[in-house]
Structure formats: structure tokens, C-alpha cells
Amino acid sequence: MISNDSLEVRGLTRTFGELTAVDDVSFTVPPGLLTGFVGGNGAGKTTTMRMIMGVLGPTAGEVRFGGAPLTLADRRTFGYMPEERGLYPKQPVLDQLVYLARLRGISAQVARAEVLDHLDRLGLAGRAKEHVEKLSLGNQQRVQIIAALMGSPRMLVLDEPFSGLDPTAVDGMVDLLAEHTARGVPVLFSSHQLDLVERLCERLVILKSGRVMADGAPAELQAGGTERHRLVVGGDAGWVRGVPGVHAVDVDGNVALLELVDDAAVQRLLASALERGTVQELTPVRPTLAQIYREVTA
Template sequence: MNNDSLEVRGLTRTFGDLTAVDDVSFTAPAGQLTGFVGGNGAGKTTTMRMIMGVLAPTAGEVLFGGEPVTRAGRRTFGYMPEERGLYPKQPVLDQLVYLARLRGIAAPKARAEVLDMLDRLGLAGRSKEHVEKLSLGNQQRVQIVAALMGTPRLLVLDEPFSGLDPAAVDGMVDLLAEHTARGVPVLFSSHQLDLVERLCERLVILKTGRVMADGAPADLQETGALRHRLVVDGDAGWVRGVPGVHAVDVDGPVALLEIADDGALQRLLAAAVERGVLRELTPLKPTLAQIYREVTA
């Protein structure tokens, strides 16, 4: 089993006067899915390209298993770039077997492995078609197979779920789970925060090339702004007048609130009891989407 982690230390990349990635450091632990999120231009793709050696860093280093990553080491990594690297006029099966052989997999084994993954991603019947004849979602599935062939020691996937239907997402998740089960670290970027929240054991949030948050989702939730759900008899609009209470949303008898401190909480409770029956006051941990908005605001 692979028990090595990916470690990024102080990665920086400049393009003239532009600093696209600015002193980025994080760890993608062995056997875990690490989500890499940020808006367009945050530096996710540039960072992944430096990890894979496609771009040379201006400063910083990439380590795997505690050792600096070499060219030979990167040959054992699986990489899915943001731009598809497929040959549009070649049949799906032929080019995937060819790519697998470039990674040192014998032809019979490569063919069997490719056919198995195509079947699991719902493409078994399209193996002889040219890539350009496939829909964008199916082209994405073929690119995924190219990244997962063999037994990669690390997976770096740039927007792997983009364009996939729910069935294909489930198939992809199952494949990734098999890799993490044998200790492979998986780093993937995505704009689908609900999917990241469901899958990831670790999260790295970038903004303008810098790490704004890094940790397990549950730990990040503890540092986020705690909100409360209030339910009363009658309209809850009066909460807007309670000092120290910010009404995020009020919809009839239900209000979503941010409460500054214990004093504000006591004032809120007193006002609620004075006005009638208090039905509910429940603390709500912030969602990943809320944390993302807070740290990238």
C-alpha cells in the first residue's frame, strides 16, 4: 500500500509582473481526497501544473513521501489536465491502450484495464468511436480513464467532474475510492462545492494565488460564523431590532440569525418569550459554501 503524502512548500509562480501563485503550501495526505477550490484565476491550475512539472516554479518545492519529486517520480503520478489531451481522430480504445503502454503497461493488461474502466464509466459500447464523435461529457470520461490507468501513486485531477452526469459522477467516485483505499493521495479541483463537501476529507481554498483556508471540513466549520435558526409564533421581523443580532434572512415565523455574543443571545431569548411562544432556536454549523464565501470575500 502507498502511504506517501504530497507536500507543497512555498510554491510561487510569476509571469512578468503577475504573481499567479504566491507562497502556496499545503499537504494532500495519503489515502485521502483533498479538494482544491477557488474562483477563476485563483491559481489552482497553475499550482497543479507545477506539481506535475508542466511549469517550473519561480520558488518553492514539491515533495512526495518526504522527498523532492523527480521526473521519474512524476511518471508514477496520474494527471488529468484542465484542457483535454486526447487525440480527437483516434478511436477511444486504441489511444488509451497506447497511452497505457507509454506508462509501461503491457498491451494485453492495458487493453483489459482500459475496457474495464470504460465499462464502469458507461462507455463500453463507444470504445471503437473516434473521440471527436463523443459528447463533451463522454470525452471527459475518456480523459479520466487516461489519468487512472495503471497503479498511480498520486492523482492530480483538474476539474474531473466537470460535464459529468450523476451516474458518471458516482462511477468516478467509486474509482477514486479504490485508489484512496490503497493509500493514494488524490488532489482535485472543482467548482462544485456541494460535491467537494460530500467527498473531501481535506480542503484547500485559494484566492488570488494564496491559501486562504486549509484543513478538514469539520475543523473549518468550527472556525466559521455560527448561525442560528429561530422559529416563533407569528412574524419574526422584530429580530432586526435586537442589539447584537444580525438577521441574515427572515421568512414569516422563521429567521436565520448571526448572534454576536451571549449577551445578544439572552436579549433575543427574552424578546422571543415576551412576544409569544418560542418554537425553536437551533445552532447551525456553516456550510462549505458559506465558509468559502467568508474566506474569499
């Protein structure tokens, strides 16, 4: 079944005494898209996710799903992976996941089949009867992920789901998430791995000190970032540092990464380059999401 439900966060605020951990945060997680939620330690990501899931009550603001206020019944249909892992260390992996799936109303037979399929796809088929405490931290992470994906959730809220996973597990996880987004499921996940966020995300929300600093599709954020140009000349490019209106971000031999203040600076740069020899390349460089993150959180 394809869903058209989106999650809307409106003015969420959470205070702890004198500390405002989340300050008037608003954003939307559209259906069928992966939305990355990034920020430094203490930015408010986990607190926001806890308010979405009802683990914490907001000081102000609301969360809506499918155009209506989010209810307890809605949250019971969500898949949630919290920051603190909630596994029973002395229980076998298969038994534990079947038990957690049955708590969500799935029959024992369906739960067992679904769990075994997920274990196989994440490379844990041979560990099904082992106690969780015997697994590596990365494999425990995989088990926690499976617990969140049980029962065709209508929304996924995942706090650092890729932490500790090797590249093979990351690829398996990405494939699983793609199946959920294909059903129209909104997915919100936090991560400190900006290269992974850039690879996966169709929307991005950046937090700093409890406030939203940027929100949008990667292409939109990149279009609004600082424009840079890559210059390749025939000889050493160190002279670019003396051209008015040109800021040399990096110079390495005959290659320079530059910020140009206006069109006149472009013309001065080209004139200076041609006086000294040949210009092999002058092209715009799209900022990476990591660069945008650093700009907006500086």
C-alpha cells in the same frame, strides 16, 4: 499495496513578468484522502497543479513526495488530468487508451483489460471503437479520466475532473477514486462545484489571488466559520431585526437565520421571543463549505 506517501507543497511561487500567479502556496495532500482545491477563475489552481506535475517550473518553493523532493521518476507514476484535454480526436477510444496505458509501461494485454473495465464502469463500453471526436463533451471527459487512472498511480492530480459529467458518471467516478484512496493514494482535485466538494472532500484548500486562504478538514473549517443560529417562533419573526447584538441573515415568516454577537444577545433574543409568544427552536447551524468559501474569499 497500501501507500503512506503524502504530497507536500512548500512555498510554491510562480511569476509571469509583473504578475504573481501563485504566491507562497503551501499545503499537504495526505495519503488516502480526497483533497479539494477550490478558488475562482485566476486563483492559481491550474498553475499550482502544473508546477506539481513539472509542466511549469516554480519561481520559488518546492514539492515533496514521501518526504523527499519530487522527481521526474515520481511524476511518471502519477495520474494527471490537465485543464486542456489531451486526446487524439480521430483515434478510436479503446486504441487510444491502450496506447496511453502502454506509454506508462503497462503490457498490451493488461492495458486492454484495464481499459475495458474502466469503460464499462463509466458507461462507455458500447463506445470503445468510436473516434473520440464523435463523443459528446461529457463522454470525452470520461475518456480523459480513464487515461489518468491507468496503471495504479501513486498520486492523482485532477484539474476539474467532474466538469460536464452527469450524476451517473459522477457516481461512477467517485467509486473509482474511492478504490484509489483505499490503497492510500493521495488525490488532489480542483472543482467549481462546491456542493460536490462538500460531499466528497476530506480536506479542502481554498485559494484566492494565488494565496491559500483556508486549509484543513471540512469540520475544522466549519468550526472556525461564522456561527449562526436558526430561530423558529410562533408568529412572524421580523422583530428580530431590532434586537441589539443580533444580525438577521435571513427572515422567512416565523423562521430566522441569525448571527449573535455574544451570550447576552442570546438572552435578549429569547426574552424578546417569549414576550411575543412561543419559541419552537433555537439551534446552532453549521456553516456549509460554500458559506466558508464566500467568507474567506470575500
